[in-house]
Amino acid sequence: MKTSIQFRLNDEEVATFADSGSNLLDVLREGIGDLSVKGGCWQGTCGTCTVLVDGMPRLSCVTLAESCEGKSIETVAGLRQGAKLHPLQTAFMERFAAQCGYCTPGMLMAAKALLDREPNPTRENVVDAICGNICRCTGYEPIIAAVLDAARAAPRRS
Amino acid sequence: MLEMRKDIFADERADNLKEVGQPTQRQDMLGHVTGTSAYYDDHRFANLLHLKILRSPHAHARIRSIDDAAASRAPGVKRIIRAADVPVNLNTLLSLIQFGKDDEPSLATDVVRYKGEPILGVVATSERAAREALELVRISYDPLPAVFDVEEALKPGAVSVNPVYPKNTFEYHGKYDHQKLRFGAVEQAFAQADFVSEERYQMSPIEHAPTETNGSIAVPDTNGRFTVYTSTQALFFSLDTSAKINAMPSNQLHFIGGTVGGGFGGKVDTLTEPLAILAARLTGAPVRYRLSRHEEMQFGSPRGAERIYVKDGVMRDGRIVARQVRAYFDAGAYTRLSSYAVVKCVAHIPGPYTIPNVHADVFCVFTNRTPATAMRGFGVTALDFALECQMDKDAVAIGMDPLEFRLLNAYRDGDMKAHRREAKNCALIECAQVAAEKANWPLRDEFRKMSSKKDGGAERAGVADRTRMSTPAAPVRTGTSAPQRVTYERPAGSTSPPPIQSTPPATPPAGSTHGVRRFSSVFGTRRR
Numbered sequence: 001m002k003t004s005i006q007f008r009l010n011d012e013e014v015a016t017f018a019d020s021g022s023n024l025l026d027v028l029r030e031g032i033g034d035l036s037v038k039g040g041c042w043q044g045t046c047g048t049c050t051v052l053v054d055g056m057p058r059l060s061c062v063t064l065a066e067s068c069e070g071k072s073i074e075t076v077a078g079l080r081q082g083a084k085l086h087p088l089q090t091a092f093m094e095r096f097a098a099q100c101g102y103c104t105p106g107m108l109m110a111a112k113a114l115l116d117r118e119p120n121p122t123r124e125n126v127v128d129a130i131c132g133n134i135c136r137c138t139g140y141e142p143i144i145a146a147v148l149d150a151a152r153a154a155p156r157r158s
Numbered sequence: 159m160l161e162m163r164k165d166i167f168a169d170e171r172a173d174n175l176k177e178v179g180q181p182t183q184r185q186d187m188l189g190h191v192t193g194t195s196a197y198y199d200d201h202r203f204a205n206l207l208h209l210k211i212l213r214s215p216h217a218h219a220r221i222r223s224i225d226d227a228a229a230s231r232a233p234g235v236k237r238i239i240r241a242a243d244v245p246v247n248l249n250t251l252l253s254l255i256q257f258g259k260d261d262e263p264s265l266a267t268d269v270v271r272y273k274g275e276p277i278l279g280v281v282a283t284s285e286r287a288a289r290e291a292l293e294l295v296r297i298s299y300d301p302l303p304a305v306f307d308v309e310e311a312l313k314p315g316a317v318s319v320n321p322v323y324p325k326n327t328f329e330y331h332g333k334y335d336h337q338k339l340r341f342g343a344v345e346q347a348f349a350q351a352d353f354v355s356e357e358r359y360q361m362s363p364i365e366h367a368p369t370e371t372n373g374s375i376a377v378p379d380t381n382g383r384f385t386v387y388t389s390t391q392a393l394f395f396s397l398d399t400s401a402k403i404n405a406m407p408s409n410q411l412h413f414i415g416g417t418v419g420g421g422f423g424g425k426v427d428t429l430t431e432p433l434a435i436l437a438a439r440l441t442g443a444p445v446r447y448r449l450s451r452h453e454e455m456q457f458g459s460p461r462g463a464e465r466i467y468v469k470d471g472v473m474r475d476g477r478i479v480a481r482q483v484r485a486y487f488d489a490g491a492y493t494r495l496s497s498y499a500v501v502k503c504v505a506h507i508p509g510p511y512t513i514p515n516v517h518a519d520v521f522c523v524f525t526n527r528t529p530a531t532a533m534r535g536f537g538v539t540a541l542d543f544a545l546e547c548q549m550d551k552d553a554v555a556i557g558m559d560p561l562e563f564r565l566l567n568a569y570r571d572g573d574m575k576a577h578r579r580e581a582k583n584c585a586l587i588e589c590a591q592v593a594a595e596k597a598n599w600p601l602r603d604e605f606r607k608m609s610s611k612k613d614g615g616a617e618r619a620g621v622a623d624r625t626r627m628s629t630p631a632a633p634v635r636t637g638t639s640a641p642q643r644v645t646y647e648r649p650a651g652s653t654s655p656p657p658i659q660s661t662p663p664a665t666p667p668a669g670s671t672h673g674v675r676r677f678s679s680v681f682g683t684r685r686r
Contacts, residue, residue, distance in 0.1 A: 033202070035193075035196075035200045035202075036192075036193025036194065037193075038197070038369075038370065038419070039199075040369040040370065040371075040451070041451040042450065042451060043451060045451075046369055046451075048369050075193070076191075076192065076193035077192075077193050077194075079192070079193075080192060085191070085192075088191075089191040089192065092187075092190075092191045093183065093187050093188065093191055096181075096184075096187075098184075098187060098190040098191060100368070100369070100370070100418060100419050100420040100421075101186065101187075101189070101190030101191075101195050101417075101419070102197065102368070102369045102370045102419030102420055103369050104190045104191060104193075105193045108191065134369060135369070136366070136367055136368055136369050136420045136422070137420060
């Protein structure tokens with residue numbers, strides 16, 4: 001039984017049909033075709049598939065797609081504005097904060113959720129924000145440094 | 159963070175490095191931060207089919223019967239793949255370099271030898287349909303006794319794990335059941351050592367757990383070939399292995415990879431490609447075979463567990479005079495790369511230290527555990543852990559600073575290694591000195607002034623002198639009963655020279671070759 005699902009993805013209205021009970025990860029990758037979202041465990045433990053749902057970080061592999069009806073989803077595919085990289089992306093590049101790159105999309109989205117709500121995070125805030133995202137290349141220190149750099153680089157919101 | 163120390167061996171480096179030591183951006187970084195790097199699973203194909211594998215729930219069992227009739231009729235199922243469908247259903251990875259015998263089936267035939275071993279595949283229109291069909295397969299097993307301990311596996315009458323190696327040991331050069339290293343006379347040296355310590359080290363298997371699990375997609379091409387998108391770390395290794403198992407010329411396979419979501423050694427085993435290709439051949443459709451996280455943890459080969467016994471003979475003045483290592487590599491049920499790990503391990507013994515008497519026996523042992531494979535320095539890493547723990551214990555036993563103890567025994571240019579090769583390009587002393595400086599670890603003057611280029615060879619490690627002891631024989635003691643800090647007290651602020659009577663004279667003996675082997679190249683003078 002297919003069901004229709006419609007939501008905003010990176011500020012665009014999108015719609016698809018999916019098997020009832022599908023998870024958001026499969027709907028984004030297979031239904032919509034946003035391959036920037038990666039699957040790592042399909043059981044909600046590694047953080048690789050992290051996307052933002054109405055600004056909150058969510059594990060898309062254990063998020064029911066139908067529960068996202070009408071909501072706003074953000075993935076790393078929508079992070080850059082045209083040719084201009086998001087400060088987080090620039091900082092990740094400069095800080096060598098990616099090795100194999102597979103956890104990077106989830107890491108970036110978890111970091112974006114933090115910076116969106118806390119523009120001046122402490123190191124503890126950053127560690128807390130990415131504590132659900134596993135990086136097996138174990139590049140946590142450069143990642144933390146990159147997020148702090150991005151916070152400093154971003155235009156301050158009062 | 160990166161610091162170039164050109165002052166070290168400065169006389170040997172005329173070249174001015176342009177790239178080394180300079181930050182350089184990775185060519186794939188932009189793709190990584192924008193989510194556009196294409197991993198194997200980021201390729202899309204119409205009518206993609208999915209392969210899922212039925213795995214053994216037993217560590218060791220005989221398969222009595224398989225009933226897949228209901229599964230083959232399940233919704234969405236396109237094809238069942240059985241052991242008999244695999245063209246060459248016995249392989250070993252290193253057969254590509256003529257090392258070892260074919261010992262592992264792609265799909266088990268009559269016996270399963272570890273929990274998670276593949277038995278049968280289902281190709282279906284979705285992963286879910288394939289999983290549901292697997293639930294309908296009925297297999298009847300006769301459980302067999304299993305062995306999980308490397309030393310148990312070597313006892314007479316132990317369960318035989320792998321029929322290709324019935325004695326549970328890999329066979330080197332067609333006849334040897336383990337790898338040996340013999341240098342000097344350890345027993346004699348132990349008898350004369352001031353202290354003898356013996357310890358047992360046991361490692362655990364370690365799963366690489368890359369965030370991207372192992373997987374591949376095999377796509378029939380228009381010209382009879384197959385294009386294979388894969389997570390492999392070893393593209394040509396996987397291509398040749400797939401060609402062998404599928405009994406097809408390798409020029410019918412086009413492998414595309416290189417963007418790997420973490421590997422660390424866990425993606426060199428060609429776990430998925432051969433069956434994905436077989437499934438694509440049998441169905442004529444693109445087929446994806448992707449491991450679930452559970453499969454990655456259970457079936458994906460780990461770093462093998464190792465059991466290592468180290469026995470050292472140490473003099474009061476700090477010299478290690480003998481080292482004996484007995485180690486067992488747990489290969490699991492099939493060889494994969496463990497045979498090679500053992501070779502690496504033996505090549506690394508006795509560590510970066512000049513020891514005149516060395517004796518090692520290292521075994522590659524089969525047990526009913528998940529087959530082990532490569533992982534970050536496998537064969538060497540665990541051994542180093544054991545040896546460096548032992549070094550600390552030795553240092554404590556004779557009351558010597560652990561870093562100075564290492565500096566004293568470190569290889570120097572001209573020393574004779576246990577493998578009967580002269581030590582060259584030694585730099586442990588210099589590395590340890592810099593590390594000590596960075597860590598504010600106090601080294602006394604004599605140790606700060608030590609050099610890899612001075613005082614090597616000769617009495618220190620010459621083969622002719624290897625059993626000579628410069629101190630009188632002392633009663634052999636065990637590590638546990640040894641009194642600590644007997645002769646090597648280190649009074650605070652003391653600058654008196656350490657009791658190293660045995661270090662050779664500063665002048666190298668006639669015929670010493672260090673320096674001789676250095677040569678100029680277009681890059682300047684290098685140490686070789």
